[in-house]
Amino acid sequence: MGWEPFKITYTSDYFQDLYELAVELIRRGHAYVDHQTPEEIKEYREKKMNSPWRDRPIAESLKLFDDMNRGLIEEGKATLRMKQDMQSDNFNMYDLIAYRVKFTPHPHAGDKWCIYPSYDYAHCIVDSLENITHSLCTLEFETRRASYYWLLHVLDLYQPYVWEYSRLNVTNTVMSKRKLNYIVTNKYVDGWDDPRLMTLAGLRRRGVTSTAINAFVRGIGITRSDCSMIRLDRLEYHIREELNKTAPRVLVVLHPLKVVITNLKSGSVMDLDAKKWPDAQADDTSAFYKVPFSNVIYIEHSDFRMKDSKDYYGLAPGKSVLLRYAFPIKCTDVVLADDNETVLEIRAEYDPSKKSKPKGVLHWVAEPFPGADPLKVEVRLFEKLFNSENPAELDNWLADLNLDSKVVIPTAYAVPALRNAAIGDTFQFERLGYFTVDKDSTAEKLVFNRTVTLKDTYGKNGK
Structure with missing residues (x-):
């Protein structure tokens, strides 16, 4: 700390x-x-x-x-x-x-x-x-002063001077040791360092830095109000503020959809420069990393739809988008499954001249060489542990557990530059959020915990 x-x-x-x-x-x-x-x-x-x-x-x-x-x-x-x-x-x-x-x-x-x-x-x-x-001490010990x-x-x-203050209560979680011990010992969560818990071990495993925690604590101050609840997004604001300065950017696709670029020769691979930092200077080679670009790439499933609309900036039949750090591509064909609804593959053409200027910009990952899948990583997405802001006040607080608070994506695709990431390293997956390498990682497969999303409700609302 x-x-x-x-x-x-x-x-x-x-x-x-x-x-x-x-x-x-x-x-x-x-x-x-x-x-x-x-x-x-x-x-x-x-x-x-x-x-x-x-x-x-x-x-x-x-x-x-x-x-x-x-x-x-x-x-x-x-x-x-x-x-x-x-x-x-x-x-x-x-x-x-x-x-x-x-x-x-x-x-x-x-x-x-x-x-x-x-x-x-x-x-x-x-x-x-x-x-x-x-x-x-916290206020519940006030009666013990006598x-x-x-x-x-x-x-x-x-006789020292005794002074009591309100305990830290954060929304959508429980903070009492008794309740925490119960959900840990009864395996509602994965141990005391489960990234969904507000324990220091859990926050550390999630990728939250001591700088962010200290800034959060300084910001809320000390009060004797026994019913104050601190919104979780207030902590998340400080986490983003810190990681925006310290986490290098990389490209990762959580739900890969195959795109075949038909006007790029099969087997041809280009090494492109991608920025680790938004303000990277061209003459600073340490601020860039290499990403392969080939005729088979992958984008997010959610970045493609069959029908275009005015307020949609993803890929659609006949529409162009810009691949981050690469080229514009235009969808020319769609391969559907037998149900004529499920999209299996997209065919596209790229614009090597970069003359077209589409509004939509997508993250992507390519095959590093012909027939080889991109680097496969596991990604764990965490949401609020409880549905209610103050589960502790509920008679049946366990029934309020968010059953979707942990979602595991077993096979996401990442750029090769992530291959040597170490446990505890944190990155910004562009357009997705901040992610930290988990201790469950092995030499064969990296595991990432989502530390926080890119969305910032606290900063916008000022609360």
Whole structure:
């Protein structure tokens, strides 16, 4: 993301300190070992009732907590709870759990511990031990502020300033870890780095740069409004702004339609210059790449129709178009399937003099040499993951999943210049959008993820 942390620390770095402070908390009469089940704790909290173990002797809680630490008590048989205020109007003061028994090795601490601190216990203490000046949380943690300061106060520890702000909510997706975990573990998406997700891993795999993300975040600012939704096209605007400067242009055809140029000799191949950048200067050879032009080329199926119209700029019988970086061609014949509707092939003539000036300009890809298909690549097109702008507010949010959010085109045609593209490289496929080489690519076949289309609704609407 371009940010260099001053220091990376983990709560587990402070496990010993947290344990010693828990012992001190018991000694001061502000914690006790409880044997209630989760169901009993829930019931007693709802009724604002004290646990029957709440007033047990301090010495007894100290011994039991030591037994918990030494692995002498089974999981689920005891917890250490803070002695807060069961009559408070804030349910986050209802004797929150500080420690649980769990016989699971820790990713950082290994198997040294069999008791682990809760978030409500560890969060504020670690902030204090690290001399954090401002502890920043999203608004759903605002009710935990009372517990945060209570614990630091009873332990006579330094109290950082706590400030809450609204979480980032982006339209047509879910941002909560619980919902994200559900759709990942239940395989509604292809892992945490699925390009349709708003995780950093997913955005990175999609081809979104840290520069674009930082610009997006700077643009939306910070608010305490709990119902604000940021439109997805606002992020896409910043992605386009960045990739327009950094992504070289190439020619790729997603849905190839064969065009045979009848007045160009079979086997004849011309190497033409194509621009990597719109403002490429003629004397800068690095700003160009070579594209073969032969008597068999491919255009998009959507760029041909049988009937022409005034506002149509594609190819049609008897009509001319300009092939990008190449020549004008004119459709002279159409080969149809047996149903007399499906177009199998187009016959055309090209104008080597380039005297004709058609309005329509098409992207295309040619056979690199006679009888050889162009470079075949797989292209994955991604749309919004959910149909509704705010699926999280729906009772059945899973039913709102967009079943067409991922479309795979197994055989698109690309120019030879793309053959050596590496994982993570991003290009503008002219007239189509920005695409990034996916990690699923192999030596035999490249896979591209569509990062974003060329259409810019945010920039036009100014929203």
